[in-house]
Amino acid sequence: MLPKEKWKKAWEWKKLLAEKKTSPKEICEEYLKRAEQDKTNAFIKLTPEWARGVAQSVSQDSQDVMSGIPIGLKDNLVTKGIETTCGSKILQNYKPPYDGTVVKKLKDLQAVVIGKCNLDEFAMGSSNENSAYGSVSLPQKENYVPGGSSGGSAAAVAGGLVVHALGSDTGGSVRQPASFCGVVGLKPTYGRVSRYGLVAFASSLDQIGPLALDVQDCADMYDSIAGYDPLDSTSANRKNESCGLRVREVRESKSKRDEKLKSLTVGLPKEFFGEGLSDDVRASIDACIQKMRAKGVKFKEVSLPHSKFALPVYYVVAVSEASTNLSRYDGVRFGPRILPHENKTTLEEMYSATRGALFGPEVKRRILLGTFALSSGYYDAYYKKACQVRNLISQDFIRTFHDVDVILGPTTPTVSFEKGAKSNDPLSMYLSDIYTVPVNLAGVPAVSIPSGLGNHQLPVGLQIIGPSFSEPELLSAAATIESLLEE
Ligand code: GLN
Numbered sequence: 001m002l003p004k005e006k007w008k009k010a011w012e013w014k015k016l017l018a019e020k021k022t023s024p025k026e027i028c029e030e031y032l033k034r035a036e037q038d039k040t041n042a043f044i045k046l047t048p049e050w051a052r053g054v055a056q057s058v059s060q061d062s063q064d065v066m067s068g069i070p071i072g073l074k075d076n077l078v079t080k081g082i083e084t085t086c087g088s089k090i091l092q093n094y095k096p097p098y099d100g101t102v103v104k105k106l107k108d109l110q111a112v113v114i115g116k117c118n119l120d121e122f123a124m125g126s127s128n129e130n131s132a133y134g135s136v137s138l139p140q141k142e143n144y145v146p147g148g149s150s151g152g153s154a155a156a157v158a159g160g161l162v163v164h165a166l167g168s169d170t171g172g173s174v175r176q177p178a179s180f181c182g183v184v185g186l187k188p189t190y191g192r193v194s195r196y197g198l199v200a201f202a203s204s205l206d207q208i209g210p211l212a213l214d215v216q217d218c219a220d221m222y223d224s225i226a227g228y229d230p231l232d233s234t235s236a237n238r239k240n241e242s243c244g245l246r247v248r249e250v251r252e253s254k255s256k257r258d259e260k261l262k263s264l265t266v267g268l269p270k271e272f273f274g275e276g277l278s279d280d281v282r283a284s285i286d287a288c289i290q291k292m293r294a295k296g297v298k299f300k301e302v303s304l305p306h307s308k309f310a311l312p313v314y315y316v317v318a319v320s321e322a323s324t325n326l327s328r329y330d331g332v333r334f335g336p337r338i339l340p341h342e343n344k345t346t347l348e349e350m351y352s353a354t355r356g357a358l359f360g361p362e363v364k365r366r367i368l369l370g371t372f373a374l375s376s377g378y379y380d381a382y383y384k385k386a387c388q389v390r391n392l393i394s395q396d397f398i399r400t401f402h403d404v405d406v407i408l409g410p411t412t413p414t415v416s417f418e419k420g421a422k423s424n425d426p427l428s429m430y431l432s433d434i435y436t437v438p439v440n441l442a443g444v445p446a447v448s449i450p451s452g453l454g455n456h457q458l459p460v461g462l463q464i465i466g467p468s469f470s471e472p473e474l475l476s477a478a479a480t481i482e483s484l485l486e487e
Pocket residue numbers: 123124125126148149168169170171172173174201318433
């Protein structure tokens with residue numbers, strides 16, 4: 001386990017700041033030092049000037065939960081004037097001319113950005129071995145993977161290099177690395193957090209989400225970034241209730257927490273506890289369920305019958321959308337250009353030389369599959385059919401939430417694995433996301449919290465899923481469970 005007492009949460013730092021026991025500058029220097037000495041390769045780029053600039057100007061007494069707090073940003077979040085590579089050579093040295101909406105919000109709140117976090121190229125992967133800037137290591141065990149694709153963000157939080165980090169979750173990329181690294185990770189409801197300035201992978205699935213050391217921090221970060229944004233046409237125009245306050249209530253009062261546990265009805269989907277779930281993960285999740293049962297939580301077996309189609313549906317929808325989204329990287333508009341025959345190169349030769357040399361193998365595999373699935377004659381058989389089945393998956397969730405408040409299960413079928421163990425077998429890699437992908441297809445929110453340790457003393461994650469737009473209830477349920485597990 002990580003020496004968590006050394007890694008303070010944002011709300012703990014805020015207390016020390018209010019008591020004048022430290023200063024934003026001191027906190028910033030401490031985290032920059034740790035990030036500079038990092039051996040996990042969690043960052044693609046450190047941003048010390050940005051960090052120090054904010055730390056110097058932020059007021060010691062600022063009440064906002066984010067101000068003066070060191071954070072990391074996944075390197076697919078565009079930052080004005082600062083390289084945004086998406087873990088790809090095709091965007092090497094690319095400096096965006098604008099800030100994404102969440103980046104702007106965090107700038108306005110005076111969060112201290114320590115750096116841009118490593119990721120699988122264009123967020124495609126489950127182990128962070130697909131980055132053109134080198135793989136990331138699990139902070140707890142050398143040569144093991146931190147999960148992906150937000151592996152750099154998760155490793156930076158778990159390794160104490162930042163207090164918070166943002167990731168993006170298309171099929172599990174916040175929750176799966178959170179689970180592997182033993183931290184908390186939230187995928188919000190689709191439409192809750194603006195995607196403006198998140199480099200698109202699969203637009204109907206992508207959501208930005210926080211990674212943090214506990215549910216309180218995760219809720220506070222979510223409150224800071226969520227909300228309607230006219231710059232994102234899929235943004236939901238709905239009122240936001242503070243999740244941080246709801247979590248604080250249960251965290252600060254044991255009687256409130258126990259009351260909440262007694263009123264909770266939890267669904268256990270039989271599809272999430274079947275074949276493929278490893279014994280150590282099952283044992284850890286079962287132990288959590290026992291603890292909750294002892295406190296009066298009601299459990300119901302439920303079924304999400306179409307979730308068995310989730311992976312094939314995801315790998316049609318995601319690759320199709322990726323193939324169109326990635327067509328913009330053509331050597332003309334962004335990044336470097338390769339001209340194989342100097343000034344005699346044709347446009348097509350330039351496209352293929354640039355894309356051929358600068359995209360990595362996983363990205364190419366997906367562009368090929370997606371282009372095929374969308375091509376005329378196949379569109380109806382693949383993309384359209386996948387969208388129809390996606391709707392059935394979504395209906396399974398809607399129906400189940402008539403009977404239960406939240407759905408609970410493992411976040412991933414196994415704990416972290418050794419680097420290289422699955423690199424040559426994409427299908428077995430894709431299976432790491434078997435419990436997270438249905439959630440993205442349905443658009444509902446879900447959070448992964450640490451539930452204990454499995455094989456090799458590595459963290460296990462518990463996934464809690466709620467109905468669309470239920471973040472306040474979902475996070476307060478997660479906080480009650482977290483507090484019970486810590487007892
Ligand atoms: N691992 C999944 C994939 O490779 C999910 C990625 C993600 O959520 N960004 O597509």
